[in-house]
Amino acid sequence: MIELKTPAEIERMQVTGRFVAEILTEVGRIADVGVNLLDLEHHVRDMIARRGAESCYWDYAPSFGRGPFRNVLCLAVNDAVLHGKPHDYVLRDGDVVTADIAVSIDGWAADSARTVVVGTPAEEDLRIVRATEEALEAAIDAARPGNRIGDISAAISAVAADHGYPVNDEFGGHGIGRTMHEDPHVSNIGRAGRGLTLRPGLTLALEPWFARTTDKIVFDEDGWTLRSADGSRTAHSEHTVAITEGDALVLTRREDELATQGA
Template sequence: MIELKTPAEIQRMHVAGRFVADVLFEVGRLADVGVNLLDLEHHVRGMIERRGAESCYWDYAPPFGRGPFRNVICLAVNDAVLHGRPHDYTLRDGDVLTADLAVSIDGWVADSARTVVVGTAAEEDLRIIRATEEALEAAIEMARPGNRLGDISAAIWAVARDYGYPVNNEFGGHGVGRAMHEEPHVPNKGRAGRGLKLRPGLTLALEPWFARTTDQIVYDADGWTIRSADGSRTAHSEHTVAVTEDAPVVLTRREPENPATRAGSASRRSARPPG
């Protein structure tokens, strides 16, 4: 069942969204060579506790996981991309770190993810991160009344094809609001003009994620952490977005951030090697 939110409810989700954005910015700032993932986990725990928020991950036990998730943030490194369990790992120069966070504040949820490079960045790692960011912006642009869910999926898929990255459709975006995962499911690959018609009040977590050379995944022994099957590096970008009468509203964008600051993305795209 899909629940449309009122403008007042979307504002309450925006409160959670701003907090999520600030936490992910802080994680990106702290992620450095020599920092342990468990230290990042505990830092985020403190931020959540001080804010009076509630982690949507703690004790989360969906059918695809192994037992309850006992962490407050997902942290995935290099070929790991989704549901990364923070563990005793010290970040190294050149590591790619994905942080994914969902919290509830006063009963309303926001969900977001970002990927950063620790220390020295390889161009191929920056490229795949850029691809997920551009795919996310393309998806957000499609989140307008009258469009269909397939338009969002097709926009993500088009960017992936342009960059030459395969797309896994087992995990994708989803509805979000009173709970972290609501209907509908939003695949990262699909056909324009198909699926649910978008209406004002629909709130979605849109999350393109790509692996460099495969669309197949494997699980770690922890039963949670998902990696590319061939060990190729990965990236993941996610925002919580509200469909409104006027334009899509990104509820998890940090205030200083503006897509217009990503100048030169078109020229970078034209300079890509063939995929």
């Protein structure tokens, strides 16, 4: 069942979205060579507690995971890309780190992810990170009233094709609002003009993610972390957006992105 949100409800989601953006800005600031993933997890736990928010991840137990998930942050390193469980790992020079976070404030959720390279970056790692960011912006641009879900999916897969990256269609974007995962599913592969018609009030989490040389994924031994099947490095970018009468409203936009766009 798809629930369209009122302007007032979208404003409440935007409050949550700003906090999610704040968290990812902070993670990007402190993720560095020598930092333990568990320290990032506990730092974010403190931020959530101080804000009086609730983690959407804690005790999450979907059919695909070995639940319940007992962390507030997903952290995936190098060939890991989705649902990474924070563990005792110290970041090394050149590591690619994806942080994914969803929280709820006063009953309204927001979800976002970003990938950063710590220390000295390799150009091929920066390239795949930029590709997911470009695909996300293309998806946001396609998220307009009268367009269809397939237009969003096609925009993502077109960017991947331009960069030569294969695309997995098992995990993608989703509706969001009162809970983290709502209908509809938003695949990262699709055909323009197909699927649900986008209407004002629809709120979606759009999340292109790519692995460098494969569209296949495998589960880690922890039962949660998803890795590229061939060990190639990965990246993931995600924002929560609201369909409006015009351009999509990005509820989780970070200040560093706004500064870049304004430059």
